Amino acid sequence: MTRKQQVSGSYWLQTEPGGTPRPTLTEDLTVDVAVIGGGMAGLSTAWELTRAGLGVAVLEADRIAAGVTGHTTAKVTALHTLIYDKLRRTRGDEGARLYARSQSEALERAAEIVAELGVDCDWEERDAYTYVRDTGRVDQLRAEARAAKEAGLPASFVTETGLPFPVAGAVRVSGQAQFHPRKYLLALAEDLQARGGRIHEYTRVTALTEGEPCRLTTDAGVRVTARDVVVATHYPVFDRALLFTRLSPRRELVVAGTIGADRDPGGMYITPEENTRSVRTAPYDDGHRLLVVTGEHFTPGTADTEARFEQLSDWASTHFPGVYLTHRWATQDNDPTDTVPMVGPLHAGARHAYVATGFGGWGVSGGIMAGRLLSAQIRGERCAWSELYDPRRLATAVREAPAFLMTQAKVARHFVGDRLRPAKSLEDVAPGEGAVVRAGGDRVAVYRDEDGEVHALSARCTHLGCLVDFNAAERSWDCPCHGSRFGIDGEILQGPALRPLKRRE
Numbered sequence: 001m002t003r004k005q006q007v008s009g010s011y012w013l014q015t016e017p018g019g020t021p022r023p024t025l026t027e028d029l030t031v032d033v034a035v036i037g038g039g040m041a042g043l044s045t046a047w048e049l050t051r052a053g054l055g056v057a058v059l060e061a062d063r064i065a066a067g068v069t070g071h072t073t074a075k076v077t078a079l080h081t082l083i084y085d086k087l088r089r090t091r092g093d094e095g096a097r098l099y100a101r102s103q104s105e106a107l108e109r110a111a112e113i114v115a116e117l118g119v120d121c122d123w124e125e126r127d128a129y130t131y132v133r134d135t136g137r138v139d140q141l142r143a144e145a146r147a148a149k150e151a152g153l154p155a156s157f158v159t160e161t162g163l164p165f166p167v168a169g170a171v172r173v174s175g176q177a178q179f180h181p182r183k184y185l186l187a188l189a190e191d192l193q194a195r196g197g198r199i200h201e202y203t204r205v206t207a208l209t210e211g212e213p214c215r216l217t218t219d220a221g222v223r224v225t226a227r228d229v230v231v232a233t234h235y236p237v238f239d240r241a242l243l244f245t246r247l248s249p250r251r252e253l254v255v256a257g258t259i260g261a262d263r264d265p266g267g268m269y270i271t272p273e274e275n276t277r278s279v280r281t282a283p284y285d286d287g288h289r290l291l292v293v294t295g296e297h298f299t300p301g302t303a304d305t306e307a308r309f310e311q312l313s314d315w316a317s318t319h320f321p322g323v324y325l326t327h328r329w330a331t332q333d334n335d336p337t338d339t340v341p342m343v344g345p346l347h348a349g350a351r352h353a354y355v356a357t358g359f360g361g362w363g364v365s366g367g368i369m370a371g372r373l374l375s376a377q378i379r380g381e382r383c384a385w386s387e388l389y390d391p392r393r394l395a396t397a398v399r400e401a402p403a404f405l406m407t408q409a410k411v412a413r414h415f416v417g418d419r420l421r422p423a424k425s426l427e428d429v430a431p432g433e434g435a436v437v438r439a440g441g442d443r444v445a446v447y448r449d450e451d452g453e454v455h456a457l458s459a460r461c462t463h464l465g466c467l468v469d470f471n472a473a474e475r476s477w478d479c480p481c482h483g484s485r486f487g488i489d490g491e492i493l494q495g496p497a498l499r500p501l502k503r504r505e
Contacts, residue, residue: 008328008329008473008474009327009329010070010071010254010327010329011256011282011290011292011326011327011329012070012071012072012074012180012181012182013066013070013071013182014327015180015182016180016182016183016186018063018064018065018066018182018186021063021201021202022060022064022199022200022201023200023201024200024201024202024203024220025057025059025200025203025218025220025222025224026220026222027222028222028223028224028225029057029198029222029223029224029225030213030224030225030226031055031056031057031198031224031225031226032049032054032055032056032226032227032228033046033049033054033055033056033057033226033227033228033229033230033378034056034057034059034214034216034224034226034228034229034230035049035056035057035058035059035229035230035232036059036205036216036229036230036231036232036233036237036238037058037059037060037230037231037232037233037234038058038059038060038063038064038065038067038189038199038201039064039065039067039068039069039070039185039232039234039363039367040065040068040069040072040181040185040363040364040366040367040368041232041234041343041356041359041363041366041367041370041371042058042060042230042232042233042356042367043058043064043065043185043188043189043192043371044188044367044368044370044371044372045230045232045356045370045371045374045375046058046192046197046230046371047188047191047192047197047371048371048372048374048375049375049378049379050192050195050196050197051195052375052379054378054379055196055197056192056197056198057197057198057199057200057224057226058189058192058197058198058199058200059200059203059205059216059218059224060199060200060201060202060203061202061203061204061205061233061492061495062201062202063201063202064185064186064189064199064201065181065182065185065186065189066182067234067494068234068331068332068333068363069181069182069185069363069364069367070181070182071254071329071330071331071332072181072331072363072364073254073278073280073292073294073331074178074179074180074181074280074364075128075176075177075178075268075278075280075362075364076106076107076110076176076177076178076179076364076365076368077103077107077128077173077176077177077268077362077365078100078103078104078106078107078153078173078176078365079128079129079130079148079153079155079171079173079176080103080360080361080362081130081270081272081361082130082140082144082272083099083144083339084096084099084100084144084147084148084151084153085140085143085144085146085147086339087099087147087151087339087340088147088150088151090338090339091340091388093150093151095388096147096150096151097150097151097152098384098385098388099151099340099385099388100148100151100152100153101152101384101385102369102373102384102385102388102389103362103365103366103369104152104153105369105372106365106366106368106369106372107176107177107365107368109368109372110177110179110184110364110365110368111123111177113184113188114179114184117187117188117191119183119184119187120183121179121180121181121183121184121187122178122179122180122183122282122283123177123178123179124177124178124179124283125175125176125177126176126177126178126266126267126268126280127172127173127174127175127176127266127267127268128172128173128176128267128268128269128270129158129161129170129171129172129173129267129268129269129270130144130170130171130269130270130271130272131161131163131167131168131169131170131171131269131270131271132167132168132169132170132271132272132273133165133166133167133168133271133273134168134273135168137168137169137273138168138169141157141168141169141170141171142157142169144171145157145171145172148171148173153173154173154174154175155171155172155173156171156172157169157170157171157172158170158171158172161265161267161269162264162265162266162267163265163269163279163319164263164265164319164320165319170269172267176268178268178280178282180282181364203218203220203222204218204219204492204498205217205218205219205224205237206218206219206498206499208229208231208238208353210229210350210351210352210353211352212227212351212352213225213226213227213352214226214227214228214229214352214353216229227352228352228353228354228378229352229353229354230353230354230355230356230374230378231346231353231354231355231356231357232355232356232367232370233357233495233496234332234334234357234363234494234495235247235249235334235357235482235483235484235494235495235496236346236355236357236496237495237496237498238346238353239496243342243355243357243358243391244482244496246336246337246338246342246358247334247335247336247337247357247358247482248299248334248335248337249299249300249332249333249334249482249483250297250298250299250332250333250334250335250361251297251298251299251300251303251330251331251332251478251483252276252294252295252296252297252298252330252331252332252333252361253294253295253296253305253308253309253312253328253329253330254292254293254294254312254327254328254329254330254331255292255293255309255312255313255316255325255327255328256290256291256292256293256325256326256327256328257290257291257316257323257324257325257326257327258284258288258289258290258291258323258324258326259281259288259289259291259320259322259323259324260287260288260289260322261286261287261288261289263289263320264281264289265279265281267280268280274295274315275295275296275297276294276295276296276297277293277294277295277315278292278293278294278295279291279292279293279294280292291316291320291323293312293315293316294312294331295312295315296308296309296311296312299480300332300471300478300479300480300483300485301468301469301471301478301479301480302469302480304472305330305471305472305473305474306472306473309328309473313325313328330473330474332483332485332494333359333360333361333363334357334358334359334360334483335358335360335361336357336358336360339360340358340388340389341356341357341358341359341360341366341370341389342355342356342357342358342389342390342391343355343356343357343366343369343370343373343374343389343390343391344373344374344377344386344389344390344391344392345377345390345391345392346391347391347392348392354374354377354378355391356370356374357391370389373385373386373389425437425438426439426446426454429446429447429448429454430448431448431449431450431451431452432448432449432450433447433448433470433472434446434447434448434470434472434475434477434488435470436459436467436468436469436470439456439504442458442459443458443459443460443467444456444457444458444459444504445457445458445459445468445470445477445501447470447475447488449488455488455489456503456504456505457477457486457489457490457501457502457503457504458501458502458503458504459477459501460501461479461481461482461484461486461497461501462484462497462498462499462500462501462502463479463481463482463484463495463496463497463498464481464482466479466480466481466482467479468484468486468501471485475487475488476488476493477490477501479497482496483496484496484497486500486501489503490502490503
């Protein structure tokens with residue numbers, strides 16, 4: 001299979017399709033807790049609450065475990081590239097310890113669930129590494145290893161790894177894990193339903209009215225009444241605290257293929273160098289492992305995605321000669337301006353509305369942690385790291401100001417600058433291509449399919465009005481401001497947008 005013949009789609013989704021869809025919600029419903037979003041954070045929260053005896057409904061706009069979680073690299077680890085030295089400086093030693101403890105306990109919780117439910121999800125214990133090849137960054141790695149160890153992780157600085165190329169240094173944390181994320185979450189979903197929990201797919205929530213009780217409305221007009229509501233939609237679709245101003249969307253590409261089992265590097269690896277490179281393997285067959293390589297991060301709607309796929313494939317082939325690349329896909333994450341995810345009350349006045357967002361590429365351990373934290377808060381129990389993750393935190397406002405201002409400046413440049421760019425004419429859009437063209441004084445997103453038929457949409461993102469750009473590799477319209485993504489006919493692929501792009505003549 002040549003590179004051009006790679007399957008475009010997540011390996012996790014294709015090897016565990018998930019069977020018959022759960023029913024769409026068609027009648028009004030009353031529950032104790034409504035969870036919006038069926039990914040790692042949403043299902044983990046719903047599962048924890050159901051186990052505690054509460055009546056829970058999960059409302060997912062598409063299929064559960066098929067969004068960001070279905071496209072992750074699925075490392076279950078407390079080593080999050082380079083974070084502990086920064087946390088020690090910005091949150092103090094106690095903040096770093098609480099972060100390490102909460103993420104480590106998430107790993108332990110996942111292992112307990114796999115064992116208790118007997119989940120066949122390719123669970124494997126692996127050491128995690130953050131490495132660099134630049135000798136000028138070795139001191140940074142040594143500082144990170146010290147900070148991680150002092151935070152309570154089994155961390156050490158090493159110069160030897162299982163990678164097929166030399167490194168200048170690496171932080172190693174032993175006893176971490178990896179798994180098949182969709183198999184894990186579908187098992188969670190089955191157990192949740194067996195205990196009385198409800199899951200409704202293709203049920204998009206478009207309105208939230210907070211109160212006692214809270215009320216939700218779906219795009220079909222169905223109403224859900226709940227004492228508590230959890231917004232676990234990756235990027236918060238209901239954002240009374242303007243959390244989107246503290247989040248930066250980041251898209252990354254993934255290529256995967258088979259290598260001989262004897263060439264398995266034997267760990268989970270990531271480097272901040274080379275525009276990020278992440279490497280792990282997964283079980284494949286008796287003589288092979290599936291190599292999964294992630295990298296080439298960029299802001300949605302700002303890059304030649306096809307060229308970046310080529311770069312990532314070249315890197316994989318160069319460093320793992322003979323790799324038989326079979327799959328490629330993309331994933332999306334949200335980076336918080338102050339490094340730490342936001343999990344807890346939705347805004348300062350919230351009493352029964354909660355949010356989980358800003359996992360910065362580590363949504364597996366972060367989502368499991370969020371499930372435990374939100375379950376405790378909803379049940380009125382104390383959690384040691386509630387303050388660390390509290391979305392209402394003000395103590396870090398001054399420290400995050402430069403990153404906050406940089407994020408808003410980038411959004412402003414797109415909002416204004418993209419409207420000043422020269423636009424193509426409709427005649428310049430060839431079959432199989434898409435572009436924003438000018439029509440009647442407005443900008444129109446036009447895709448011409450292989451048969452020459454034109455699919456025309458408003459180019460204004462329905463979230464806050466930034467102009468979308470065409471992603472040729474995935475055939476989607478992507479917003480560079482807050483990461484909303486739409487299909488060629490305008491349907492929502494990724495939030496925070498709640499409405500599709502309007503069709504145009």
